[in-house]
Amino acid sequence: MNILTIDTGTTNTRVTLWRNNEAVCQAARQVGVRDTAITGSAVTLQNGVRETIAAALDKANAGLEAVDLVLASGMITSNVGLYEIPHVLAPAGRAELAAAMREATIPEVCDKPIWFVPGVRNRVDNIGLHNCEAMDMMRGEEVETMALIARLGIDKPTVMVLPGSHSKFVHVDDEGRITGCVTTLAGELLHVITHNTILAGSLDSDFATEIDTEMLLAGARSAGKIGLGRACFTVRILDQFTIYERNARANFLLGAVLGADLLTLKNSSAIGMTPGTQFVVTGKAMLREALALLVKHDDFFSGRILVTSEEQQANLAGFGVIEVARARGLVG
Template sequence: MYTITLDSGTTNTRATLWQSGKVINTRKREIGVKNTAVDGNNSRLKAAVKEVIQEVMQETGVLLEEIDYILASGMITSNLGIVEVPHLITPVTSEDLTQGIMRKRVSEIIEKDIWFIPGIKNNVKDISIENCEEMDVMRGEEVETVGLINRINLQGPALIILPGSHSKFVSINEENEITGCCTSLAGEMISVITHNTIIANSVRKSFVEQFNKRFAVKGFEQCMRTGLNRTLFTIRILDQSTDSTTNEMANFLLGAVLATDLVAIKNSSTLSVNRNTKVVVAGKEILRDAFTTLLYHDDYFTEIEKVENDDLKDLAGYGSICLVNREDFNIRD
């Protein structure tokens, strides 16, 4: 029998077909909840989900009756998605996530139930300007966290770094409960700076193509010393006054922006890390290399682990399957 996992975010939706824990086929559409926000309805998102499900099945000859589960995670379970599932409140165990899964039939997509996995939010009451930094939410990273815990046999307490357009920093305790998360706009910030500021001309509107430790560290150090805004302008100085390459300056920018993430991590009242907190770095290779390098250079954390590429493949889908493979899995309509 087979399982289909759906991972839908702000701009992309992916369906993956699994058999016995192995990926058989995967298909993607560049449509996400951003389209729902723009259109005022979720018709395009539903159509994209229907298409990718049909494609992974038809291309492999799998029949509907051969599918055990269709599991959905990410922003597809938000108010801009297809079925809204309330966030669970930290601390959250894998059992809590399993028990929180909601089953719904969405006939416009497929004549089979879809199992929607809840997101998680920090346990903060009476949010105000005084404590808003403590509050955070996630949809999708919770299944990546579960998948990572199972893939690498991770034992907390630990901090998991999941860099991306919106980087997530997830804390787990000794019982591997998710105790909190913190989000930054690092990836989106780099994109804006790269395309929509005076720095765009210096970096030729391009992201890092190859990680350069020296320039990333220099950007990190200057940002920690003089702040992000000043550091960003010095990229233009490098462009006009030195023979630095586009890739080197892009690395300088990357190091500067990630410096602000390390400040956020170390000062987050929710994550509550200390020097002895184990740090596990995931994400795409360049961001993973950059974060790991800067963590070592910063010399605050004493235990740092960079996750290998093979352990990161199809992580959200793998984590989703881990949840329904639990003995305590049941149904909530």
């Protein structure tokens, strides 16, 4: 069975061709829902997704007629995507996501019908200042979570750590259902602080290149004690008045930003974190190692820490959307 999976985010779209549950080839383009938000039109996104599909098929030397099923997930189902579907309310697992899938044909993108998987949001009613912190939502991370559950055999309460521009922490129960999530701007903050603040000179506008455990932990402690803003400025002090080199200073900043995320996990009402909850850490190698070290050295957390390999986290969105489609009966 040949399956095309479309994963569209804020800035990028990735299309993968799967054959007999194996990823055969993939194409990606820098086009996402941000283009719709900026222009007020879906034309750029439509063209970009269509071209990405064509590129993936071209790599496989195959035509659309050879494709048996087209699946899509991510921000493509948002109000600035191609086919809006409301979020599913947590708790939600494969069965709930499968039941909420919708089929649509969009000729500007693909002549074949596309099955879309919706996102998931926390169950919070009558949102106001008194409870808005408990609300959170996702589009795309839900299928990545389903993929991790399947690949790692998760069968106990777990927090999936999905770092990125918007770092996502997803809590699942022992039935493999998403019970809630919490989002931070860690990736964007790290990028902006490194490139667009007074600290750019102290960091040579570059991130840490290898882990410095001492500086990483020091940055996290600093953020937890005196706040993220002051911890960040400490990087300039380290540059002006100490012998610590650039990579050490970059580790201090990384620890401060990620340490602030751990504060979120401890205190956010959006996820209800408990000390003994198991952790699964994904993402780029540097972030995986840094997050695992911070959790390991934080006395609050006592649960098992699983750090994924490159193989385990490869093509998570595509693998996960196929898992959901299988629960719907679309895949044998």
